[in-house]
Structure formats: C-alpha cells, structure tokens
Amino acid sequence: MSASFTLPAPAKLNRMLHIVGRRDDGYHELQTLFxxxxxxxxxxxxxxDDGDITLATPVNGVAHDDNLMVRAARLLQRSAGTAQGAIPRAMPGATLTIEKKLPMGGGLGGGSSNAATVLLGLNKLWQLGLSATALAKLGLQLGADVPVFIYGHSAWAEGIGEKxxxxxxxxxxxxxxxxxxxxSxxxxxxxxxLTRDSRPITMARALQGGASxxxxxxxxxxxxxxxxVAEALDWLAQYAPVRLTGTGACLFATFESEQTARTVAELAGQRWPTxxxxxxxxSPLQDALGC
Incomplete structure (x- = not known):
C-alpha cells in the first residue's frame, strides 16, 4: 500500500445555470452545464495506522470537524468500516494537507472538489475498491456538486445538480x-x-444552441x-461575453486564444485575483489516479 498521494482538486465552471422550479423542501430544480x-x-x-483523520493545514474560518475534507474522510471511513457486516472493522486513518489556491465561496466548487479528491484518494490509499457510483452516492451527502468531481467529466446536470x-x-x-x-x-x-421559472430545455438543445x-x-x-461583482462583470464584458459561475462571486469569459486570455488577465490582475x-x-484527478 502506497503511504501517500498528492492529488489535484480542480475547479469547475457553470457554463450555464437555469432555475426551472422550486421543490416543496425549499431546494431549487436546476439545469446546468459543468x-x-x-x-x-x-x-x-x-x-x-491509528484510525485518526487529521487536517494538518487548517482552513481559515472553517472549524476542523466542519471541513468538507475531514467530513468526507470520516464518512468514507464509517461507510467502509461497516460495509462488511454488523461488526465494524478497524479502518486506517489519514493526515490531510492542502495547498489552497481556489477561493472559498467563489462558485468554483473548491470545497466540493476537495471532498471528492479525498473520497477518491482514500478509496485508493485504503484499497477499498469502491466504484465511482458508490463514492458519488456518499459524496451527495456532502454536497450536490461533489458527484461531478467524483465522475470527473464535463456534465449536463438536472435536479439539484446531482442528476x-x-x-x-x-x-x-x-x-x-x-x-x-x-x-451567500x-x-x-x-x-x-430570483427567477425560478425558466422554461426547461433539453440537453440536446442546450448543447446545440451553445452560448445563445x-x-x-x-x-x-x-x-x-x-x-x-457587478463592477467586475461590467469590466470583463468589454472584452468578451461574461457569465457568473454558480452564485459567484467568481465570473468568467471565454477566449479562443491563450495569448488573448493572458493579455486580458494581466489587465484584470491589476484590480482583482485573476x-x-x-x-x-x-478531470486531472482521474488522470492522476489512472481512472
């Protein structure tokens, strides 16, 4: 068993986000492209080997036991420890260390991606052999965006984002x-x-219609x-069509040329993290794990 893995936890963008309804439980029905x-x-x-889960690099403003990485590790530990029967089996533990680059609460899915990387990485580190489907089911208990990072592929999503x-x-x-x-x-x-009654569209229409x-x-x-946020949206709209990702605060514009993107980013970087x-x-996570 390898003693350590270093793995990426990539960001996501919502290329579109339509709200098509609100459920009785208060959650919203969405259509989105991740x-x-x-x-x-x-x-x-x-x-x-002592069974402990420890986050060695605390995240400012988040209590250790509330951190999604710690919660993901403990959820997997409990699930795998009881999967073989009524008598729980002893499970190994893990020390988690993060080099944080993605902003918290930015709409880039950083926390959900961190949780997915923990689930996939510990599944391999602990040699559990759980399928992506099983891990995604666990991940959904942590957040609606976690499964997309488990499967690690661009996706059309409906429901609360989990289908x-x-x-x-x-x-x-x-x-x-x-x-x-x-x-918030x-x-x-x-x-x-908030618009909650956008007309649902088919996946085919969303893909064929593209940005329109x-x-x-x-x-x-x-x-x-x-x-x-409005100020930054208006500024970036000078250069290309711009859109919010998730509920923000991050926003993005698309460019065909890396050179053009870097030129615009250099200007933006004088005012904002860019x-x-x-x-x-x-996902590079699946590449790193050989999935």
Whole structure:
C-alpha cells in the first residue's frame, strides 16, 4: 500500500445555470452545464495506522470537524468500516494537507472538489475498491456538486445538480475573476426576485444552441446585491461575453486564444485575483489516479 498521494482538486465552471422550479423542501430544480478547468487545489493524503483523520493545514474560518475534507474522510471511513457486516472493522486513518489556491465561496466548487479528491484518494490509499457510483452516492451527502468531481467529466446536470449526464464541451481558454467579495448562496436562493421559472430545455438543445441558449439565472440578483461583482462583470464584458459561475462571486469569459486570455488577465490582475484556465472534458484527478 502506497503511504501517500498528492492529488489535484480542480475547479469547475457553470457554463450555464437555469432555475426551472422550486421543490416543496425549499431546494431549487436546476439545469446546468459543468465544465472542469485546469486550475486546482493540491491535496496530500498520508496513511495513518491509528484510525485518526487529521487536517494538518487548517482552513481559515472553517472549524476542523466542519471541513468538507475531514467530513468526507470520516464518512468514507464509517461507510467502509461497516460495509462488511454488523461488526465494524478497524479502518486506517489519514493526515490531510492542502495547498489552497481556489477561493472559498467563489462558485468554483473548491470545497466540493476537495471532498471528492479525498473520497477518491482514500478509496485508493485504503484499497477499498469502491466504484465511482458508490463514492458519488456518499459524496451527495456532502454536497450536490461533489458527484461531478467524483465522475470527473464535463456534465449536463438536472435536479439539484446531482442528476448527471457526461457531455463533451468545447475547451476554450477562460479568464476567471474573483471580485474579492463572498456571496451567500442561501441569500441568493431565498431572494424573492430570483427567477425560478425558466422554461426547461433539453440537453440536446442546450448543447446545440451553445452560448445563445446559456445564461445564469442567479446573475441579476447577485449583481443587485453585490456591487463589486457587478463592477467586475461590467469590466470583463468589454472584452468578451461574461457569465457568473454558480452564485459567484467568481465570473468568467471565454477566449479562443491563450495569448488573448493572458493579455486580458494581466489587465484584470491589476484590480482583482485573476486566473487563466483551460477548459477540460476529463478531470486531472482521474488522470492522476489512472481512472
């Protein structure tokens, strides 16, 4: 058994996000296109034989036991420890270390991606042999975005974002800006002015229509409530069509040329944290694990 793995936890973008209804339990029905991009946090998972789960690099503002990485590891540990019968079997532990590059609460899926990397990495480190389907089912208990990172492929998603169909998207260069503000997802989804009745479209129409069919239904409310996001959206729109990812705060524009993307990013970087990323259809995490 290998004693340690260092693995990426990549970001995602919502190329579109339509809200098509609201369920009785308060959750919203969505239609979205997830695309993995090539900017990542880096996680190191190191085997322990004492059964403990320890995050060696605390994340500011998040209690150790509340961190999604710790919760993911403990969930997998409990699940695997009782899978063989009523008598729990002893499970190994792990020390988790993260090099954090993705902003928290930015709409890039950083926390969900971290949890997915822990589930996939510990599945291999602990030699559990669980399928991606089984891991995705566990991941859904942690967050609706976790399964897309487990499967590691661009996807059309419905439901609350958990009903996934793998798709192949174009792979442009993205300029991603973080407007240095944290957006409250519950606040956006509770806003009475939020569009909740977009007409559902088929996956085929979404893919065939491309950008002409794509928008983010959260964007108008986020712009209204967060002027710093509106300012960044308006600035980036000078150079290319721009869109919010998730409920933000991050926003992005697409470019065919890496050189053009880097030129725009250099200008944006004078005002905001900015990344240039390439769109992917397969996650670098799956590549690293040989999935």
């Amino acid at each position: 695309q993995i991009v090539d900017i990542s946090d880096q996680l190191t998972l190191t085997l322990r 996934l169909t793998s798709v192949t998207l174009d792979t442009p260069w993205f300029v991603i800006i973080h407007p240095k503000v944290s957006v 997802t519950p606040l956006i989804f509770q806003d009475p002015e 069919e794509w928008r983010n239904d959260c964007e108008a409310i986020v712009k209204k409530r967060y002027p710093l 990344w240039v990323a390439r769109g992917l259809n397969t």
